[in-house]
Amino acid sequence: MIDTINLPTLLTLLRIALIPVLAIFFYTPWEYSNIATTVIFFIAAITDWLDGYLARKMQVETKFGAFLDPVADKIMVAFVLVLLVEAESSIWMTLPAAVIIGREITISSLREWMAELGQRAAVQVSQIGKWKTTAQMLAIGCLLYHDDIAGMSMSLFGLVMMYIAAILTLWSMMSYLKAAFTSITE
Template sequence: MTTGRILNIPNILTIARIILIPVFLIIAYWPPALGVTDVQADITFRHALLTAIFILAAVTDWFDGFLARALNQTSAFGRFLDPVADKLMVAAALVVLVQWKPTITMAFAGIVIISREITVSALREWMAELGARTNVAVSTVGKYKTAFQMIAISVFLLNWQPLNILAYILLYMAVFLTLWSMIIYLRAAWPYLKQP
Protein backbone atom coordinates (compact mmCIF):
# COMPACT_ATOMS: atom_id res chain seq x y z
CA MET A 1 0.00 0.00 0.00
CA THR A 2 1.40 3.42 -0.91
CA THR A 3 0.47 6.87 0.34
CA GLY A 4 0.63 8.47 -3.09
CA ARG A 5 1.76 11.80 -1.57
CA ILE A 6 4.51 13.57 -3.48
CA LEU A 7 5.82 15.73 -0.62
CA ASN A 8 6.56 13.03 1.91
CA ILE A 9 9.83 12.68 3.85
CA PRO A 10 11.57 10.23 1.44
CA ASN A 11 10.74 12.37 -1.59
CA ILE A 12 11.88 15.55 0.16
CA LEU A 13 15.24 13.84 0.79
CA THR A 14 15.43 12.85 -2.89
CA ILE A 15 14.62 16.39 -4.04
CA ALA A 16 17.23 17.73 -1.60
CA ARG A 17 19.77 15.41 -3.22
CA ILE A 18 19.06 17.00 -6.60
CA ILE A 19 19.31 20.51 -5.10
CA LEU A 20 22.76 19.56 -3.76
CA ILE A 21 24.05 19.13 -7.35
CA PRO A 22 24.27 22.87 -8.22
CA VAL A 23 25.64 23.53 -4.72
CA PHE A 24 28.30 20.89 -5.38
CA LEU A 25 29.22 22.48 -8.73
CA ILE A 26 29.34 26.02 -7.33
CA ILE A 27 31.73 24.93 -4.57
CA ALA A 28 33.85 22.94 -7.05
CA TYR A 29 34.37 25.93 -9.35
CA TRP A 30 34.04 28.94 -7.04
CA PRO A 31 37.20 31.06 -7.32
CA PRO A 32 39.43 31.36 -4.21
CA ALA A 33 38.20 34.03 -1.82
CA LEU A 34 39.89 37.41 -2.10
CA GLY A 35 42.55 37.93 0.51
CA VAL A 36 43.04 34.22 1.23
CA THR A 37 46.64 33.87 2.34
CA ASP A 38 46.72 30.08 2.63
CA VAL A 39 45.50 28.88 -0.78
CA GLN A 40 46.35 25.25 0.03
CA ALA A 41 44.18 25.35 3.16
CA ASP A 42 41.34 26.81 1.06
CA ILE A 43 41.71 23.99 -1.49
CA THR A 44 41.86 21.32 1.24
CA PHE A 45 38.71 22.71 2.89
CA ARG A 46 36.94 22.84 -0.47
CA HIS A 47 37.76 19.19 -1.22
CA ALA A 48 36.62 18.14 2.26
CA LEU A 49 33.34 20.04 1.75
CA LEU A 50 32.73 18.47 -1.67
CA THR A 51 33.42 15.01 -0.23
CA ALA A 52 30.99 15.68 2.64
CA ILE A 53 28.27 16.80 0.19
CA PHE A 54 28.74 13.73 -1.99
CA ILE A 55 28.71 11.38 1.03
CA LEU A 56 25.58 13.13 2.34
CA ALA A 57 23.92 12.53 -1.03
CA ALA A 58 24.98 8.85 -0.97
CA VAL A 59 23.66 8.39 2.59
CA THR A 60 20.31 10.02 1.79
CA ASP A 61 20.06 7.68 -1.21
CA TRP A 62 19.97 4.73 1.18
CA PHE A 63 17.99 6.57 3.86
CA ASP A 64 15.12 7.76 1.66
CA GLY A 65 14.49 4.22 0.42
CA PHE A 66 14.58 2.89 3.98
CA LEU A 67 12.17 5.58 5.20
CA ALA A 68 9.81 5.05 2.26
CA ARG A 69 9.42 1.41 3.28
CA ALA A 70 9.46 1.98 7.05
CA LEU A 71 6.91 4.83 6.97
CA ASN A 72 4.85 3.26 4.17
CA GLN A 73 5.47 6.38 2.08
CA THR A 74 6.44 4.81 -1.23
CA SER A 75 5.06 6.59 -4.28
CA ALA A 76 5.29 6.48 -8.07
CA PHE A 77 7.01 9.88 -7.97
CA GLY A 78 9.64 8.55 -5.55
CA ARG A 79 10.25 5.40 -7.58
CA PHE A 80 10.84 7.59 -10.63
CA LEU A 81 12.93 10.35 -9.01
CA ASP A 82 15.15 8.34 -6.65
CA PRO A 83 17.26 6.58 -9.33
CA VAL A 84 17.33 9.77 -11.41
CA ALA A 85 18.75 11.75 -8.46
CA ASP A 86 21.47 9.12 -7.92
CA LYS A 87 22.54 9.14 -11.55
CA LEU A 88 22.57 12.94 -11.77
CA MET A 89 24.81 13.31 -8.73
CA VAL A 90 27.22 10.60 -9.89
CA ALA A 91 27.35 12.06 -13.42
CA ALA A 92 28.01 15.57 -12.05
CA ALA A 93 30.82 14.31 -9.81
CA LEU A 94 32.39 12.29 -12.64
CA VAL A 95 32.34 15.28 -15.00
CA VAL A 96 34.11 17.37 -12.34
CA LEU A 97 36.68 14.63 -11.72
CA VAL A 98 37.41 14.20 -15.44
CA GLN A 99 37.98 17.95 -15.69
CA TRP A 100 40.26 17.89 -12.63
CA LYS A 101 42.14 14.79 -13.80
CA PRO A 102 42.05 14.88 -17.62
CA THR A 103 43.60 11.45 -18.16
CA ILE A 104 42.43 8.54 -20.28
CA THR A 105 41.98 6.37 -17.17
CA MET A 106 39.57 8.84 -15.58
CA ALA A 107 37.79 9.67 -18.85
CA PHE A 108 37.33 5.96 -19.69
CA ALA A 109 35.89 5.22 -16.24
CA GLY A 110 33.53 8.19 -16.48
CA ILE A 111 32.32 7.25 -19.96
CA VAL A 112 31.75 3.59 -18.98
CA ILE A 113 29.80 4.47 -15.83
CA ILE A 114 27.63 7.16 -17.44
CA SER A 115 27.04 5.06 -20.59
CA ARG A 116 25.96 2.09 -18.50
CA GLU A 117 23.43 4.22 -16.61
CA ILE A 118 21.95 5.53 -19.87
CA THR A 119 21.84 2.02 -21.39
CA VAL A 120 20.23 0.34 -18.37
CA SER A 121 17.72 3.18 -17.88
CA ALA A 122 16.65 2.89 -21.53
CA LEU A 123 16.49 -0.90 -21.22
CA ARG A 124 14.28 -0.71 -18.12
CA GLU A 125 11.95 1.79 -19.79
CA TRP A 126 11.64 -0.43 -22.85
CA MET A 127 11.10 -3.56 -20.73
CA ALA A 128 8.42 -1.71 -18.73
CA GLU A 129 6.54 -1.07 -21.98
CA LEU A 130 6.59 -4.83 -22.55
CA GLY A 131 5.37 -5.49 -19.01
CA ALA A 132 8.62 -7.26 -18.12
CA ARG A 133 10.43 -4.64 -16.03
CA THR A 134 10.97 -7.09 -13.14
CA ASN A 135 13.34 -9.04 -15.42
CA VAL A 136 15.77 -6.10 -15.17
CA ALA A 137 15.22 -5.17 -11.52
CA VAL A 138 18.23 -3.99 -9.50
CA SER A 139 20.64 -6.90 -8.98
CA THR A 140 23.07 -7.62 -6.14
CA VAL A 141 25.97 -6.86 -8.49
CA GLY A 142 24.34 -3.51 -9.23
CA LYS A 143 24.23 -2.71 -5.52
CA TYR A 144 27.93 -3.57 -5.11
CA LYS A 145 28.67 -1.45 -8.18
CA THR A 146 26.93 1.52 -6.58
CA ALA A 147 28.81 1.06 -3.30
CA PHE A 148 32.24 0.91 -4.98
CA GLN A 149 31.32 3.83 -7.22
CA MET A 150 30.27 6.05 -4.29
CA ILE A 151 33.35 5.18 -2.23
CA ALA A 152 35.74 5.69 -5.16
CA ILE A 153 34.28 9.07 -6.09
CA SER A 154 34.35 10.17 -2.44
CA VAL A 155 38.05 9.25 -2.15
CA PHE A 156 38.85 11.12 -5.39
CA LEU A 157 36.95 14.21 -4.22
CA LEU A 158 38.94 14.21 -0.97
CA ASN A 159 42.05 14.59 -3.17
CA TRP A 160 44.47 13.26 -0.57
CA GLN A 161 47.59 12.09 -2.38
CA PRO A 162 48.31 8.98 -0.20
CA LEU A 163 44.87 7.62 -1.19
CA ASN A 164 45.28 8.24 -4.93
CA ILE A 165 46.18 4.64 -5.85
CA LEU A 166 43.37 3.30 -3.65
CA ALA A 167 40.93 5.66 -5.38
CA TYR A 168 41.88 4.29 -8.82
CA ILE A 169 41.63 0.67 -7.59
CA LEU A 170 38.15 1.33 -6.19
CA LEU A 171 37.11 3.19 -9.34
CA TYR A 172 38.17 0.37 -11.65
CA MET A 173 36.49 -2.21 -9.41
CA ALA A 174 33.36 -0.07 -9.89
CA VAL A 175 33.99 -0.04 -13.67
CA PHE A 176 34.30 -3.84 -13.69
CA LEU A 177 31.08 -4.23 -11.67
CA THR A 178 29.42 -1.63 -13.92
CA LEU A 179 30.15 -3.70 -17.03
CA TRP A 180 29.26 -6.97 -15.28
CA SER A 181 25.90 -5.65 -14.06
CA MET A 182 25.12 -4.28 -17.54
CA ILE A 183 25.83 -7.71 -19.04
CA ILE A 184 23.47 -9.28 -16.47
CA TYR A 185 20.69 -6.87 -17.45
CA LEU A 186 21.28 -7.34 -21.18
CA ARG A 187 21.25 -11.13 -20.81
CA ALA A 188 17.95 -10.92 -18.91
CA ALA A 189 16.50 -8.74 -21.67
CA TRP A 190 18.03 -10.69 -24.57
CA PRO A 191 15.01 -12.98 -25.19
CA TYR A 192 12.94 -9.81 -25.74
CA LEU A 193 15.64 -7.99 -27.71
CA LYS A 194 16.03 -10.77 -30.27
CA GLN A 195 12.33 -10.92 -31.05
CA PRO A 196 11.43 -9.71 -34.56
Protein backbone atom coordinates (compact mmCIF):
# COMPACT_ATOMS: atom_id res chain seq x y z
CA MET A 1 0.00 0.00 0.00
CA ILE A 2 2.88 2.38 0.75
CA ASP A 3 3.97 2.14 -2.91
CA THR A 4 0.54 3.30 -4.04
CA ILE A 5 0.55 6.48 -1.93
CA ASN A 6 2.44 9.09 -3.90
CA LEU A 7 1.87 12.73 -4.84
CA PRO A 8 -0.53 11.99 -7.73
CA THR A 9 -2.58 9.65 -5.52
CA LEU A 10 -2.65 12.27 -2.76
CA LEU A 11 -3.99 14.80 -5.28
CA THR A 12 -6.72 12.33 -6.24
CA LEU A 13 -7.59 11.81 -2.57
CA LEU A 14 -7.66 15.60 -2.14
CA ARG A 15 -10.24 15.78 -4.93
CA ILE A 16 -12.46 13.37 -2.99
CA ALA A 17 -11.87 15.28 0.26
CA LEU A 18 -12.98 18.52 -1.44
CA ILE A 19 -16.50 17.13 -2.03
CA PRO A 20 -17.85 17.78 1.50
CA VAL A 21 -16.02 21.14 1.59
CA LEU A 22 -17.76 22.14 -1.64
CA ALA A 23 -21.11 21.01 -0.19
CA ILE A 24 -20.62 23.12 2.94
CA PHE A 25 -19.94 26.25 0.89
CA PHE A 26 -22.76 25.43 -1.55
CA TYR A 27 -25.31 25.44 1.27
CA THR A 28 -23.77 28.22 3.36
CA PRO A 29 -25.85 31.41 3.13
CA TRP A 30 -22.85 33.63 2.42
CA GLU A 31 -22.71 36.19 -0.36
CA TYR A 32 -19.46 34.68 -1.69
CA SER A 33 -20.45 31.02 -1.45
CA ASN A 34 -20.82 30.79 -5.24
CA ILE A 35 -17.25 32.03 -5.67
CA ALA A 36 -15.99 29.60 -3.03
CA THR A 37 -17.76 26.61 -4.59
CA THR A 38 -16.50 27.57 -8.05
CA VAL A 39 -12.92 27.89 -6.81
CA ILE A 40 -13.13 24.56 -4.97
CA PHE A 41 -14.56 22.88 -8.07
CA PHE A 42 -11.82 24.29 -10.32
CA ILE A 43 -9.14 23.23 -7.81
CA ALA A 44 -10.60 19.72 -8.04
CA ALA A 45 -10.62 19.94 -11.85
CA ILE A 46 -6.98 21.05 -11.88
CA THR A 47 -6.00 18.15 -9.60
CA ASP A 48 -7.72 15.83 -12.10
CA TRP A 49 -5.34 16.97 -14.82
CA LEU A 50 -2.33 17.36 -12.51
CA ASP A 51 -2.46 13.91 -10.90
CA GLY A 52 -2.30 12.13 -14.25
CA TYR A 53 0.40 14.45 -15.57
CA LEU A 54 2.55 13.98 -12.46
CA ALA A 55 2.05 10.22 -12.39
CA ARG A 56 3.37 9.96 -15.95
CA LYS A 57 6.11 12.57 -15.49
CA MET A 58 7.37 11.10 -12.19
CA GLN A 59 6.83 7.54 -13.49
CA VAL A 60 4.79 6.61 -10.42
CA GLU A 61 1.67 5.26 -12.13
CA THR A 62 0.00 2.62 -9.97
CA LYS A 63 -2.97 0.32 -10.40
CA PHE A 64 -4.55 1.93 -7.35
CA GLY A 65 -4.11 5.42 -8.84
CA ALA A 66 -5.48 4.26 -12.19
CA PHE A 67 -8.53 2.90 -10.36
CA LEU A 68 -9.03 5.85 -7.99
CA ASP A 69 -8.65 8.71 -10.50
CA PRO A 70 -11.78 8.04 -12.58
CA VAL A 71 -13.74 7.16 -9.44
CA ALA A 72 -12.85 10.54 -7.90
CA ASP A 73 -13.81 12.31 -11.15
CA LYS A 74 -17.16 10.62 -11.40
CA ILE A 75 -18.02 11.14 -7.73
CA MET A 76 -17.20 14.85 -7.93
CA VAL A 77 -19.08 15.44 -11.17
CA ALA A 78 -22.15 13.42 -10.17
CA PHE A 79 -22.26 15.05 -6.73
CA VAL A 80 -22.08 18.59 -8.10
CA LEU A 81 -24.63 17.82 -10.82
CA VAL A 82 -27.04 16.57 -8.16
CA LEU A 83 -26.48 19.80 -6.18
CA LEU A 84 -27.14 21.89 -9.29
CA VAL A 85 -30.29 19.95 -10.20
CA GLU A 86 -31.57 20.33 -6.66
CA ALA A 87 -30.88 24.09 -6.74
CA GLU A 88 -32.32 24.66 -10.24
CA SER A 89 -35.06 22.02 -10.14
CA SER A 90 -36.07 22.20 -13.79
CA ILE A 91 -36.20 19.81 -16.70
CA TRP A 92 -33.64 22.01 -18.48
CA MET A 93 -31.03 21.25 -15.83
CA THR A 94 -32.16 17.72 -15.01
CA LEU A 95 -32.06 16.37 -18.57
CA PRO A 96 -28.37 17.02 -19.38
CA ALA A 97 -27.35 16.09 -15.83
CA ALA A 98 -29.15 12.74 -16.15
CA VAL A 99 -27.49 12.12 -19.53
CA ILE A 100 -24.04 12.88 -18.11
CA ILE A 101 -24.48 10.80 -14.95
CA GLY A 102 -26.06 7.93 -16.91
CA ARG A 103 -23.17 7.92 -19.38
CA GLU A 104 -20.61 7.88 -16.57
CA ILE A 105 -22.24 4.83 -15.00
CA THR A 106 -22.59 3.10 -18.38
CA ILE A 107 -18.99 3.69 -19.47
CA SER A 108 -17.56 2.77 -16.06
CA SER A 109 -19.47 -0.51 -16.21
CA LEU A 110 -18.41 -1.06 -19.82
CA ARG A 111 -14.74 -0.49 -18.93
CA GLU A 112 -14.98 -2.94 -16.03
CA TRP A 113 -16.63 -5.55 -18.24
CA MET A 114 -14.08 -5.05 -21.03
CA ALA A 115 -11.26 -5.37 -18.50
CA GLU A 116 -12.68 -8.73 -17.42
CA LEU A 117 -12.58 -9.78 -21.07
CA GLY A 118 -8.98 -8.55 -21.39
CA GLN A 119 -10.10 -5.81 -23.80
CA ARG A 120 -9.78 -2.71 -21.59
CA ALA A 121 -7.61 -0.96 -24.22
CA ALA A 122 -10.60 -0.93 -26.59
CA VAL A 123 -12.38 1.59 -24.34
CA GLN A 124 -9.55 3.94 -23.34
CA VAL A 125 -10.18 7.66 -23.03
CA SER A 126 -10.69 9.23 -26.46
CA GLN A 127 -10.31 12.78 -27.75
CA ILE A 128 -14.10 13.16 -27.74
CA GLY A 129 -14.07 12.12 -24.08
CA LYS A 130 -11.53 14.86 -23.35
CA TRP A 131 -13.67 17.46 -25.13
CA LYS A 132 -16.68 16.23 -23.17
CA THR A 133 -14.78 16.60 -19.92
CA THR A 134 -13.65 20.13 -20.81
CA ALA A 135 -17.19 21.23 -21.74
CA GLN A 136 -18.57 19.56 -18.62
CA MET A 137 -16.07 21.24 -16.27
CA LEU A 138 -16.65 24.65 -17.85
CA ALA A 139 -20.43 24.19 -17.66
CA ILE A 140 -20.37 23.11 -14.03
CA GLY A 141 -18.02 25.94 -13.06
CA CYS A 142 -20.27 28.53 -14.71
CA LEU A 143 -23.39 27.05 -13.13
CA LEU A 144 -21.79 27.05 -9.69
CA TYR A 145 -20.73 30.68 -10.10
CA HIS A 146 -24.10 31.67 -11.66
CA ASP A 147 -23.60 35.47 -11.39
CA ASP A 148 -23.20 37.63 -14.47
CA ILE A 149 -19.72 38.53 -15.69
CA ALA A 150 -19.47 41.69 -17.83
CA GLY A 151 -23.21 41.51 -18.47
CA MET A 152 -23.05 37.87 -19.61
CA SER A 153 -25.22 35.37 -17.77
CA MET A 154 -22.98 32.61 -16.45
CA SER A 155 -26.09 30.55 -15.65
CA LEU A 156 -27.25 30.67 -19.27
CA PHE A 157 -23.73 30.10 -20.62
CA GLY A 158 -23.28 27.20 -18.18
CA LEU A 159 -26.59 25.68 -19.25
CA VAL A 160 -25.67 25.93 -22.93
CA MET A 161 -22.32 24.31 -22.13
CA MET A 162 -24.18 21.56 -20.22
CA TYR A 163 -26.11 20.73 -23.39
CA ILE A 164 -22.91 20.75 -25.43
CA ALA A 165 -21.35 18.47 -22.79
CA ALA A 166 -24.42 16.21 -22.93
CA ILE A 167 -24.18 15.94 -26.73
CA LEU A 168 -20.45 15.17 -26.50
CA THR A 169 -21.29 12.72 -23.72
CA LEU A 170 -23.67 10.79 -25.96
CA TRP A 171 -21.21 10.94 -28.86
CA SER A 172 -18.35 9.60 -26.76
CA MET A 173 -20.59 6.92 -25.24
CA MET A 174 -21.58 5.73 -28.71
CA SER A 175 -17.90 5.64 -29.73
CA TYR A 176 -17.02 3.55 -26.67
CA LEU A 177 -19.95 1.21 -27.22
CA LYS A 178 -18.99 0.81 -30.89
CA ALA A 179 -15.37 0.07 -29.95
CA ALA A 180 -16.50 -2.46 -27.37
CA PHE A 181 -18.90 -4.11 -29.82
CA THR A 182 -16.16 -4.31 -32.46
CA SER A 183 -13.76 -5.88 -29.94
CA ILE A 184 -16.32 -8.42 -28.79
CA THR A 185 -17.45 -9.47 -32.27
CA GLU A 186 -13.96 -9.82 -33.79
